[in-house]
Amino acid sequence: MSLAHTNTHPSATATGVTAPAGFSAAGVTAGLKSTGKNDVVLVQNHGPNFTAAGVFTSNRVAAAPVHWSKQVLSDGRVDAVLLNSGGANACTGAEGFGNTHRSAEYVAELLSVSASDVAVASTGLIGVQLPMDKLLPGVKAAAAALATDQGASDEAAAGIMTTDTVPKLVSRVVGPAGSTQITIGGMAKGAGMLAPALATMLVVLTTDAVLTSEQADTALRAATAMSFDRADSDGCMSTNDTVLLLASGASGTTPDMAEFTAALTDACCELAAKLIEDAEGADHTIAIRTYNAASEADALEVSKAVSRSNLVKTAVFGKDPNWGRVLSEVGTTKAAFEPDELNVSINSVMVCKNGGVGEDRNLVSLEERNVSIEIDLNAGTAEATVLTNDLTHDYVHENSAYSS
Amino acid sequence: MSLAHTNTHPSATATGVTAPAGFSAAGVTAGLKSTGKNDVVLVQNHGPNFTAAGVFTSNRVAAAPVHWSKQVLSDGRVDAVLLNSGGANACTGAEGFGNTHRSAEYVAELLSVSASDVAVASTGLIGVQLPMDKLLPGVKAAAAALATDQGASDEAAAGIMTTDTVPKLVSRVVGPAGSTQITIGGMAKGAGMLAPALATMLVVLTTDAVLTSEQADTALRAATAMSFDRADSDGCMSTNDTVLLLASGASGTTPDMAEFTAALTDACCELAAKLIEDAEGADHTIAIRTYNAASEADALEVSKAVSRSNLVKTAVFGKDPNWGRVLSEVGTTKAAFEPDELNVSINSVMVCKNGGVGEDRNLVSLEERNVSIEIDLNAGTAEATVLTNDLTHDYVHENSAYSS
Known part of the structure; x- marks a missing residue:
C-alpha cells in the first residue's frame, strides 16, 4: 500500500473499469x-x-x-x-x-x-x-x-x-x-x-x-x-x-x-506507478524515499524537492550517482535535520554518510530502469516516498514538438 | 535598472574587479x-x-x-x-x-x-x-x-x-x-x-x-x-x-x-543577464514579465512559477508559442487574478486574451535568442520580471555528463 516499483498484490482476472459488476x-x-x-x-x-x-x-x-x-x-x-x-x-x-x-x-x-x-x-x-x-x-x-x-x-x-x-x-x-x-x-x-x-x-x-x-x-x-x-x-x-x-x-x-x-x-x-513508468521520454523510474524524518510532512517535502530537481534527474539519466545534487535539494527544504547527519543511499549504496563522502560511488549501478534514492534525515521515525523519473533527451524532444 | 536582455548603460572603459581604485x-x-x-x-x-x-x-x-x-x-x-x-x-x-x-x-x-x-x-x-x-x-x-x-x-x-x-x-x-x-x-x-x-x-x-x-x-x-x-x-x-x-x-x-x-x-x-545568457545549453533567453499585478510579490510569484516550468522551457526550445503551458503555471500560484481576465503576449503577440484564444499564434516568431513572455494579471499596477532560459538537449547532455 505504498508507492513502489513493483506491485505484487493479487488482482482479479478482469481488469479496468468494467471489472466490477454494474x-x-x-x-x-x-x-x-x-x-x-x-x-x-x-x-x-x-x-x-x-x-x-x-x-x-x-x-x-x-x-x-x-x-x-x-x-x-x-x-x-x-x-x-x-x-x-x-x-x-x-x-x-x-x-x-x-x-x-x-x-x-x-x-x-x-x-x-x-x-x-x-x-x-x-x-x-x-x-x-x-x-x-x-x-x-x-x-x-x-x-x-x-x-x-x-x-x-x-x-x-x-x-x-x-x-x-x-x-x-x-x-x-x-x-x-x-x-x-x-x-x-x-x-x-x-x-x-x-x-x-x-x-x-x-x-x-x-x-x-x-x-x-x-x-x-x-x-x-x-x-x-x-x-x-x-x-x-x-x-x-x-x-x-x-x-x-x-x-x-x-x-x-x-x-x-x-x-x-x-x-x-x-x-x-x-x-500512479504505471503513470510514472510511462512518463514522457523516461529511461529511469526513481523512487525517492525519505526516512527517519521528524514528521511525514517533512519526509514528503524532502522527497518532493528532490523529485523536482532537473539536476538530479539529468544525473540519473546519465547513470551518474551524483549525491551532491540530492543533498543540495535537501538543503532547500524546511525539514528538521542537521546537515552533518544526513545519509543518502542510491540503489542501496550509502554514497553519502554524515553529510559527507560515504561508500565509493563507483559501487552504484544505474543500468536498471528502477532507481532507489533513500535519504536518512536522522531526525525521527516518519517516512514518505515520491515516485519520479529521469529527465532525458526524449523528454525535451517530445515536449518541444508536442503542439506543432 | 531592471532585468532586461540588453544593457545600454554607460560603462567605464576598464571593467571587472580592478576597475575601481584600490x-x-x-x-x-x-x-x-x-x-x-x-x-x-x-x-x-x-x-x-x-x-x-x-x-x-x-x-x-x-x-x-x-x-x-x-x-x-x-x-x-x-x-x-x-x-x-x-x-x-x-x-x-x-x-x-x-x-x-x-x-x-x-x-x-x-x-x-x-x-x-x-x-x-x-x-x-x-x-x-x-x-x-x-x-x-x-x-x-x-x-x-x-x-x-x-x-x-x-x-x-x-x-x-x-x-x-x-x-x-x-x-x-x-x-x-x-x-x-x-x-x-x-x-x-x-x-x-x-x-x-x-x-x-x-x-x-x-x-x-x-x-x-x-x-x-x-x-x-x-x-x-x-x-x-x-x-x-x-x-x-x-x-x-x-x-x-x-x-x-x-x-x-x-x-x-x-x-x-x-x-x-x-x-x-x-x-545576472550575462549568467542567464550563458546558461548551460540554452538556445533562448526568456524574460518573463508579469504586470498589472496586485502586488510586486504577486508579480514575482507568477514570473518565477512560469520560469520554473520545464514545459514552458521545452516549448520555447521547440519555437512553439504554447501559451496554454504559461496559463497552466499561472494557475498554480496564489496571486490575485481571475482566470478569464488573463492576457499573455509572447514576443508582443497577445496569443491569449481574457483567458482564451487571442491573436493567431502563428504570428509569433521564436527564431531570435531573446524571448519576451508578458503576463497581464489585470489585478493592479505592480510588475516584476524574471530571466530564465529554455530547456534543451544540450542542458540534458551537459548535466547528465558533468561529474563523470
Whole structure:
C-alpha cells in the first residue's frame, strides 16, 4: 500500500473499469486525434447505486470539463462519464464550457439519464476548441458500443491516451475468498505535466461496493493523497486532472471501510506507478524515499524537492550517482535535520554518510530502469516516498514538438 | 535598472574587479580543473578602507567556504578574497572546513593580513575534497601575480568559470563627469544550478566608494534582490552561492546612497543577464514579465512559477508559442487574478486574451535568442520580471555528463 516499483498484490482476472459488476464502457475513434486512435470514451454505471466522488486539479486555470464535473459531483451522484483525448478544452472560455455542457446533454439523451449526472473529462492541447462535429458522432458511437467485457475496458483505457505509450488498467478484489467479494477497477492516462496535487491525468475508478457518497469521498481522498499526490514526473500541474470513483453497489456488499480504502489506495498506487513508468521520454523510474524524518510532512517535502530537481534527474539519466545534487535539494527544504547527519543511499549504496563522502560511488549501478534514492534525515521515525523519473533527451524532444 | 536582455548603460572603459581604485587581482592555473585553465583567483583590497558586505546561499547544506566567509563578513571587513573553480568544497565535512581555513591562513601569510579578513569562495563538483597540494601553490602564484590592470581583471574572471563559456565582467561609473566619480567593478560565474534566492554563482563586486559596512550591506541586499534573485536558470539552488561587495574608499568620495545603490543594482542586473545568457545549453533567453499585478510579490510569484516550468522551457526550445503551458503555471500560484481576465503576449503577440484564444499564434516568431513572455494579471499596477532560459538537449547532455 505504498508507492513502489513493483506491485505484487493479487488482482482479479478482469481488469479496468468494467471489472466490477454494474459498469459498461466503450472507447471509439472520433477523429479528435490525428493518429486515428480511440479518442472518445464512455463509462456508464448501471446501479443499483450511483454513488460517486471526485478529486480535481487545484490549478486555478481549470478546464471547462473540470468546472462542469465539479458541479455534477456536488450531489454525490454520477451515472456516466464522458472522456476524450485530443483536446483539453482548457482556456476555451464560454464556448468551451458550452461544448462540455452540450456533450453532457447529448450523453444524457443517448443513455436516458440526467445531464447533471454526466461527468466530463478531457485531455490534450490547451487553448483549442473541441471539434463538436467530430465529438458528438463519437459520443453516439460510444453509446452504441457500451459493453461490460474486458474488451470494453481495454478500448476505454486506450481512448484516453495522449502521449502514453501503454494503456493503464488496474483491479483489486476486496474480502476473503468464498465471501461476497467486492471488486475495484480503474484506468488512468497521463505521461507529462504530472505533479503532486494532481497531474495531467484522468483516472476513473469503479467498484461494485455499496458506499455512501461520503464514504466514497473519504476513501478517494485518502487514496489519492497516498498515490497520485506522490507521483511527480515533471513538476507541472495540469488544468484538467480528474480522478473519479463510481460505486454501483451491484455486489450488494457494504465493505469494511478500512479494508476498502486500503485496496483502493493500493489500486491507485499501481496506477500512479504505471503513470510514472510511462512518463514522457523516461529511461529511469526513481523512487525517492525519505526516512527517519521528524514528521511525514517533512519526509514528503524532502522527497518532493528532490523529485523536482532537473539536476538530479539529468544525473540519473546519465547513470551518474551524483549525491551532491540530492543533498543540495535537501538543503532547500524546511525539514528538521542537521546537515552533518544526513545519509543518502542510491540503489542501496550509502554514497553519502554524515553529510559527507560515504561508500565509493563507483559501487552504484544505474543500468536498471528502477532507481532507489533513500535519504536518512536522522531526525525521527516518519517516512514518505515520491515516485519520479529521469529527465532525458526524449523528454525535451517530445515536449518541444508536442503542439506543432 | 531592471532585468532586461540588453544593457545600454554607460560603462567605464576598464571593467571587472580592478576597475575601481584600490584593488588588485590575479587568476592562475593550479591544476584543479582538468582543462588546464585558470582555477585559483585572488582579489585584494588595498584600502584605505576595507569595508565589505556579503550575501550567501540560503541552502542549508552550505559549503565549507560559505560557512567560513559568513564568519569573515561578520565584522564588515574583508582584505582579500580567495576563489577557486574545480571543486565546490561542499559536503566535505570537517576536513573540508579545515582546508578552507588553511587556505585563508595561507593567503593571510602571503599578503600580510589577518586570516579572519580573508573570504573564500569555491565552485565545482560537490562532495570532493580540494587537492591542497595543488591549491596552495596556486595561491602562492596568484599572490605573486596580483596586479591592477585590465589583464588582471580578465584572468580573475576566467579563473572562476566552470561550465561558463565566457567570462563575465562589469563596471559602472557613478556621479557626473568632472566631479570625483566613483567606480563599481565586478565579475561573476555561474551557468547551471541557478535559482532565485541565489544560484551557483560567485560574484565579487568592488568599488572605490567610501562606505560604512551597514551602507555596503544595505546596498548589496537591495541590488541582489532585484537582480540575481530574479534570475532562474534551472530552479536548482546551489550550496556555494556567494556575492561579495568590497569597498576600498580609494576615491575619497562618499556617494549619494540612492544613486550608488541604483548603479550597483544596474551592474548586478547586467551580470545576472550575462549568467542567464550563458546558461548551460540554452538556445533562448526568456524574460518573463508579469504586470498589472496586485502586488510586486504577486508579480514575482507568477514570473518565477512560469520560469520554473520545464514545459514552458521545452516549448520555447521547440519555437512553439504554447501559451496554454504559461496559463497552466499561472494557475498554480496564489496571486490575485481571475482566470478569464488573463492576457499573455509572447514576443508582443497577445496569443491569449481574457483567458482564451487571442491573436493567431502563428504570428509569433521564436527564431531570435531573446524571448519576451508578458503576463497581464489585470489585478493592479505592480510588475516584476524574471530571466530564465529554455530547456534543451544540450542542458540534458551537459548535466547528465558533468561529474563523470
